[in-house]
Amino acid sequence: MTGVLLLEADVSAGEDLLTAAAGLGLDAYAATHEDLFGHYRPELTAKITAPVFTDFSRPETALADLTAFCRKTGIRGIVPCWEFLTPLATRLAAALGLPGHLPARADACRNKRLMAEAFAAHGVPSPRTLTAPDHATLSRRIAAAGLRFPLVVKPAENAASIGVSVVRSADGIPDAARLARSQTHKLPHGIALDTTLLAQEHVDGAEFSVETLVTDGTVHHLTVTEKFTTEGTSRAELGHTVPAELPPAVRDSVYAAATAALTALGLRNGIAHTELKVDPDGHPQVIEVGARPPGDHIMKLVKEALGIDVARACLETVLGRRPDLTPRRRAAAAIRFLTAPEAGTLRWISALPRGEHIIATSLSKMPGDEVGGPQDNMGRLGQIMLRADTAAEANAAAVEALRGVTVDMATRW
Structure with missing residues (x-):
């Protein structure tokens, strides 16, 4: 076989x-x-x-x-x-x-410093980015470049919003830099991380991702995913809804920006997950690209909403075959993550809700487990997956489902 x-x-x-x-x-x-x-x-x-x-x-x-x-x-x-x-x-x-991608650009598909350079070189709409080896140098370069706060400070290599913070003034740079450089190796495999600091322009607006298959260099966008994140100084992901409800012109511009990003990174055969923000005027800015299957069960959401088996299509693509990407239905699906309000020990969590739109629930933490805070995706306790006829209905059902969940934490002192 x-x-x-x-x-x-x-x-x-x-x-x-x-x-x-x-x-x-x-x-x-x-x-x-x-x-x-x-x-x-x-x-x-x-x-x-x-x-x-x-x-x-x-x-x-x-x-x-x-x-x-x-x-x-x-x-x-x-x-x-x-x-x-x-x-x-x-x-x-x-x-x-x-079948695969251009090897000369392989590192730029993971390292955000190299990714930002590739975006700038190819005219991809994306936030202006500065890099530095330490917080003092970063502060000097921010001032010299005239970048205005707020800014997003992050590490060149990490994931799941780890080490990412929104900085409102120059006084916040040292703490943000310490957070960004707090991990030097990625568990569980001990992979060395580039701890170069990045400062990016903060883009106001809603956050989305584009789920894509690329076959022999031809881009096939499957859908746009609406993303829900924390506010304030962190950007942990709280949930996703497929498909995002966008005006056709905005959707077209989002797809065009994603195509430009994938081309800049040399993606040729495989799956891609492009994260963007759309400003209040409807203009997209590409934040980053993952040259791998989307996490957080987004492939399940696409299958529930559109009937497209993304996992199957991904495998067919890397085998050099042409996958069938025809939508089988027009519905919506959502996932919401149960997140600890603060770091500490989980004391108790109420029974997870049931209802007309809920198709699956699960817990990843149990009473007595230590849990991280809501500043990144490590503070998750579980999840609720839902399905509805439209994204608006799925989002409303998700709000109602989360209202029915109570979390009791023993705070760390």
Whole structure:
């Protein structure tokens, strides 16, 4: 049988991809670290043909290990399931002569410093960005460039809104820089992170993402996702709704901006998740691109709302096939995350709601568990997934569902 290799399948998109592989009659292999495979959930391991072990903290070693494995096993498609493995996936596909992206731009698909440079070089509508090795240099460069506050300060490499803060004045730069540089390696694989500081213009407006398949360089936008985030100094994601309700002209401009970003980054064959903000005048600004399947169960939302099996389409694309991207229905779906109001120990959480629009609920934390605060996506307690005829109905149902959940925390002192 034809084989595909998933780079770190133990993420939210992993189970969807493994299920799709089984439906396509594919052998599905998972690359991870030997110590981590024992912690994979049974529902994942049951769908994996076999694991392959390597050390992702050593990219050159991992590339050599996986190239040899793929040649021996006859792998025909590579999928990076985890954000931090997208450059490796691109280089692995290139080494094997398989469908993938331009290897010369592989690092720019993960490193936000290089990504911002690529956007600027190719005229992608995006926030003006400055970089620096430390907070003092960053402050000087902000002043010299005449950037106005508020600004967004973030690390060159991380995900899930970790290390991101909105800074209202120059006095906030040192604390924001410390937060941005607080992680030097990414667990659980110990991958070294570029701790270069970024300061970006703050874009007022609503936040969205574009879900896309690229086949042989041709861009196929599937939908726009409406995103809900925290306010204030942080930008943790609280939920998503598919599809976003946008005026046709704004949707067209959002798609055009996403296409420009994907082209600048050299995406040729695979799935992409482009995050943007749309200002009050309807002009989009690209924040960043993930050259990997979207997280937070967005693929499930697209399937519920539009009937498009994104996971299946992703696998077909990396195999060099033409996926069927025809919508099967016109509905809406949403997910909302139960988030701790503050860091501490979860004491109690009420029963999760049921109702006409609710299709799934789950808890990721239990009483007694330590929970992070709402400043990034690590403060999540669980989730509620909903479906309705329209996005407005799904959003209203989500508000009502969240009203019925009570969280009791023991605060850290």
